[in-house]
Amino acid sequence: MTSETTDLFPADDFQAHLDEAAAAASVLRTARSARKDAALRAIADALNADSETILAANRADLDRGKDTLSEALQDRLRLTPERISALAAALRRTADLTDPVGEVVRGHQMPNGVSLQQIRVPFGVVAVIYEARPNVTVDLAALCIKSGNAVVLRGGSAARITNDCLVATIRRALEQTGLPAGAVVTVDKFGRAGAHALMRARGSVDVLIPRGGAGLIRSVVEESRVPVIETGAGNVHIYLDASADVEKAVRIAVNAKTQRPSVCNAAETLLVHADAAARVLPAVAEALRGAGVRLHADQRAAALIGECVPATDSDWETEYLSLDMAVRVVDSIDDAMAHIAKYSTHHTETIITEDLGSADRFLAEVDSAVVMVNASTRFSDGGEFGFGAEVGISTQKLHARGPMGLQELTSTKWLVRGNGQTRGE
């Protein structure tokens, strides 16, 4: 918040929004699963019922943005009848998941007979700062309600009219099922100053999740005084070991790079052991080029793969999110792991190998959230992991690491039951 805006910021109104969420959180904390699930299904019905209003709001946002937003951003912003149905279906699937709240994580009895149980509880108030993607509004509302949290949403301004409409629909459905509307609060109307105020809202916000590009995430991580879960960029590596099977290498490299190049678990750099380069790299490079990939190769790789552009040091640290891939020949698994340690964002890496020792070393020594053997990095995903719903992929080590499901939206508390025991008896 700059000093010019401080005086104008309606702090009382903003705090009232956070207080509404806090009051709702205290109801949601002890709400039964059946009630939360009924609310999610009611929201699904309401989205379908309000479909025309929502689409009209979305058209207004698209009109506002048609000269300023790129095609890709317009596509992320756009809702269609099919996309609204898909959001409703996702809500129903979330309702079908197991409620993480109340799970007993561990427990035992103290020697004096006092019973200890650590159970999962909601965080309370979760805040999310994200870009102009209306589907995130609905997904995050669903995940937070299911896990017993109230959510405070701050979406990208390009989606403001759509988000206002979606949140109104969600709040009406909540009230109809007897849960407080404050379970889902938007602070979009406060603009950028509202996002900054969220980062300062210690005591009112229990956890803040930034979802979006690297710039957004970095600014939240650096400015926030509220605990943050960092969902992160993926500079993802494939390492073809000396013993790599050619057919697996080709299949996994093509899938990891090209199945959906714009997402964080898509591979960005291919490292190849020198002893495998001549045997494996030409076929892999040909398959990648055949799938439309432009290869950025170091000199040793370039000598083996034909058409490519020369790689510079900046290629090693680039998350392309496009049909580009860096290729480098390394002399050993140690060199491969040193390259990964230096350039990776510690999201996901995979080794292609037939050698047990190499597999074991890679799994043990690579310090990333998800480390794979002979599998596509595209599996690094909450849906693929069976979590049923995707909060994001954490690249930090505190609290959650890797794909985050409902469980990662909970904290724990200790229940201690005695019958008069005191310490030091």
Place this chain on the structure above:
Amino acid sequence: MTSETTDLFPADDFQAHLDEAAAAASVLRTARSARKDAALRAIADALNADSETILAANRADLDRGKDTLSEALQDRLRLTPERISALAAALRRTADLTDPVGEVVRGHQMPNGVSLQQIRVPFGVVAVIYEARPNVTVDLAALCIKSGNAVVLRGGSAARITNDCLVATIRRALEQTGLPAGAVVTVDKFGRAGAHALMRARGSVDVLIPRGGAGLIRSVVEESRVPVIETGAGNVHIYLDASADVEKAVRIAVNAKTQRPSVCNAAETLLVHADAAARVLPAVAEALRGAGVRLHADQRAAALIGECVPATDSDWETEYLSLDMAVRVVDSIDDAMAHIAKYSTHHTETIITEDLGSADRFLAEVDSAVVMVNASTRFSDGGEFGFGAEVGISTQKLHARGPMGLQELTSTKWLVRGNGQTRGE
């Protein structure tokens, strides 16, 4: 870091200290339990062997501080032959604990045969900022080594000579057992600027733990750009329900308030249901006064308990850490829980009741790290919980909540094993 010191701060030298820890962390990450335990036992032996040197260093610190440090601070700073032996014994007990690293937290097979395992791994580099307590230097070094982490220590300047001596002893013992000395690094020589630089060391420090008074913790939480685990203040409540048993109430109140008043799990406020006040409060108050406690009572309580001082609103939010206790009569369990929600630091609260419904409501609705029924709040402790070692008590909801043991010094990672699978097949 103030602007005056920025120019003078030896950033390269400081970074070299962090790099030494990072290099050691990559060795510790895969070090076997037996090796880490051998190092802890070697450190225990070395502390006893170097006892005279350590005591001399400690006398030098005590001499420096004899005119400026309070009796209590001098006592916390003071080492004796017995205290050094106790530290060595604690090291051996830590060696005997189960290693958290490698524990499989969960796992399953994907429908396509890919195997998923989430396992515990060390954080990497843990930094701790703490006050002038040499025992914390040894305890934290032991806990971090055991959990496979390197630790960067910044202790209070009043203990600087002692800490330098302890760290030198620890590093020699590590090298003798073949582990890198960089597993334990002190940045005390960089003074306050070093503490601030730790808070800014994103990418070099994985987690920062402040241990000490409320002011220290608040400044770290507000300034740090590194993920923080907040170990917190305890404004701890005892609620005597309408059905409270007098004998349990007396026993637990006296134990919770007086067994060790200076620690965070000591009780600070006593809430009493109006229907129980006349029956229970006089005996509880008399027992507390008999144990030397000064009661700060609201009007309704004062009418029942005789000698006391009038409570003001500031009493409700005070963590006395002394033989003082606030007392208030409330009209219902809802009023008691509303008082707790408003004033508690969400550390530990206990209800004294014979009523199942009250017990269940208190456990479910009070949003604190540890919630108890008919037990002393003094049990809210890593040692009492059976963790064997105490990192601190977390009052945040992210990652760790309540007493923290070795497990809370770990992160997790996902190991994914396939044999060529790709997504979308």
